[in-house]
Amino acid sequence: MDTQELPDISGKTTVQALKMLCSMYPGKIIFTTSFSLEDQVVTHILCSNKLHVKIVTLDTGRLFEETYKVLARTRERYNVPIEIYFPDAEKVEKMVTQKGPFSFYESVENRIECCHIRKVIPLKRALLGQKIWITGLRSEQSNTRANIKPVEWDERYNMVKYNPIYDWSFEEVKNFITKHNIPYNVLHDRGYPSIGCAPCTRAVAPGEDIRSGRWWWENNSKKECGLHAR
Numbered sequence: 001m002d003t004q005e006l007p008d009i010s011g012k013t014t015v016q017a018l019k020m021l022c023s024m025y026p027g028k029i030i031f032t033t034s035f036s037l038e039d040q041v042v043t044h045i046l047c048s049n050k051l052h053v054k055i056v057t058l059d060t061g062r063l064f065e066e067t068y069k070v071l072a073r074t075r076e077r078y079n080v081p082i083e084i085y086f087p088d089a090e091k092v093e094k095m096v097t098q099k100g101p102f103s104f105y106e107s108v109e110n111r112i113e114c115c116h117i118r119k120v121i122p123l124k125r126a127l128l129g130q131k132i133w134i135t136g137l138r139s140e141q142s143n144t145r146a147n148i149k150p151v152e153w154d155e156r157y158n159m160v161k162y163n164p165i166y167d168w169s170f171e172e173v174k175n176f177i178t179k180h181n182i183p184y185n186v187l188h189d190r191g192y193p194s195i196g197c198a199p200c201t202r203a204v205a206p207g208e209d210i211r212s213g214r215w216w217w218e219n220n221s222k223k224e225c226g227l228h229a230r
């Protein structure tokens with residue numbers, strides 16, 4: 001598949017589009033979750049419609065305890081395997097031995113190095129051989145995500161991305177979670193709209209940009225970990 005062959009989902013509901021993709025690419029569809037509210041919506045849609053999609057999460061080794069709890073509750077609720085990808089132990093050992101456990105606070109380069117080792121390399125391993133990558137990205141989430149399309153070509157990983165809730169508002173996401181009683185990370189109730197690794201995420205004040213609590217010590221406006229580089 002190349003950029004000329006984006007699947008045509010026009011006129012289809014999310015579930016119809018997902019069913020079409022599952023029949024077109026059996027065993028080649030992956031969904032990556034960080035257990036965000038958005039990802040929980042997508043997990044619910046996939047699992048409640050029994051769609052055969054490989055569900056994967058990246059355990060960086062620095063996640064919040066609350067994130068592991070929502071992982072456990074999601075496994076129980078949907079009774080589906082969620083594949084866990086860890087970073088390469090030798091790479092983490094070398095980085096932490098040489099630079100200490102908080103190197104990411106010292107420079108953008110160090111932060112990107114840590115995200116690369118703990119997130120990007122394991123993600124590449126997870127995506128290997130897959131054709132369609134489903135995400136819970138929304139265009140409203142940040143200025144770097146403003147131009148997201150429902151179906152797009154991911155240059156970095158050479159595959160099609162399907163963003164089924166790209167145009168949902170935060171209200172719609174929250175209402176869906178409540179309506180279906182979907183397990184979610186309790187940190188969302190404590191002022192954390194966007195949750196990543198524990199040392200790199202903090203609560204935000206009401207009305208603040210929802211991603212401003214991520215890598216808050218950095219001043220650049222394109223704060224992404226490299227998973228969804230745009």
Ligand code: SF4
Nearest residue numbers: 104114115118197200
């Ligand atoms: S978010 Fe922080 S701890 Fe997590 S991988 Fe990136 S730099 Fe490392």
